[in-house]
């Protein structure tokens with residue numbers, strides 16, 4: 001195995017694979033209905049990478065240093081036969097951590113098959129503990145109780161410890177911070193609060209809408225005392241904190257106020273097989289074209305990663321103006 005490094009000497013370690021651009025939620029910060037309405041054209045089936053193609057791509061990335069693979073969407077559990085894909089990827093030698101990010105709407109019925117196929121764990125997106133707020137945010141009337149039930153079922157199936165990701169938006173779900181901390185303390189599940197990002201073109205992002213990680217931690221700490229703990233591995237996206245009373249930990253992902261581009265080891269593949277070297281990239285390289293024309297996939301990946309100089313979040317911090325027109329979060333998978 002050779003470890004690929006980019007122009008800033010960052011190694012290629014994590015691969016995030018989107019398996020569909022569709023989602024059954026319409027979270028207002030990600031797929032607002034005004035943009036993703038009934039007339040929206042999602043990718044046609046034949047444009048998606050097949051399971052065999054995805055597995056081959058994963059193999060080439062693992063040969064270049066990738067150890068963690070995360071399956072994303074859209075909503076990845078909407079992809080038919082997803083457990084078969086998990087089985088194929090789990091069998092690739094060198095994949096040490098195989099995970100999936102889901103809105104949990106289909107997780108209760110899929111947990112067993114996913115765990116049996118070799119999925120190590122899941123991360124669940126949930127933005128509030130009260131139905132009024134959660135339903136206003138998912139915008140399809142999906143209830144909190146179904147997500148909570150799915151989290152328990154997934155944990156029973158062995159897909160834990162489960163991480164629960166909450167995007168916090170000013171005046172929308174700020175109150176969810178303490179609600180969620182309180183609910184998940186002592187359960188063994190780990191809540192991570194994410195600063196609302198200016199990703200995509202649809203969500204009308206404003207800096208005023210961001211609740212900073214420091215503010216989030218302050219409101220939890222006022223209720224349940226916290227202390228910082230070291231990362232699980234170098235370059236971990238979330239900053240970790242433990243409850244002083246031993247009831248577990250929380251994380252904050254400060255992509256806006258404390259960007260972490262310097263240790264960013266992530267490559268992303270869209271559902272149609274385009275490789276992006278940054279969440280905020282406006283263009284990528286089609287690995288699907290390389291595969292389907294019989295080209296050299298490994299050499300293409302080496303070339304793209306070798307030229308990588310992305311550090312969008314760091315640059316944006318010093319200059320809040322838009323630098324490029326990024327792809328949508330639901331397309332690139334977060």
Ligand code: GTP
Nearest residue numbers: 101123163165194237238253255264266279313334
């Ligand atoms: P673990 O391995 O479980 O710790 O997962 P993770 O923290 O690598 O990934 P997860 O997918 O849970 O990331 C949570 C959120 O952090 C994403 O949905 C994004 O909002 C944000 N995030 C993750 N990676 C990046 C990144 O490379 N850049 C930026 N700006 N944000 C990121």
Ligand code: 5AD
Nearest residue numbers: 030125165167195196197329333334
């Ligand atoms: N800012 C931060 N996180 C976001 N996500 C989607 N859109 C945004 C945004 N604008 C997160 C979701 C989910 C993951 C796929 O991406 O909450 O956890």
Ligand code: SF4
Nearest residue numbers: 023025027030074103
């Ligand atoms: Fe779907 Fe996740 Fe986007 Fe919500 S944040 S619309 S659940 S992909």
Ligand code: SF4
Nearest residue numbers: 261264278279312313
């Ligand atoms: Fe990595 Fe781009 Fe996110 Fe920076 S903004 S951490 S380079 S994905």
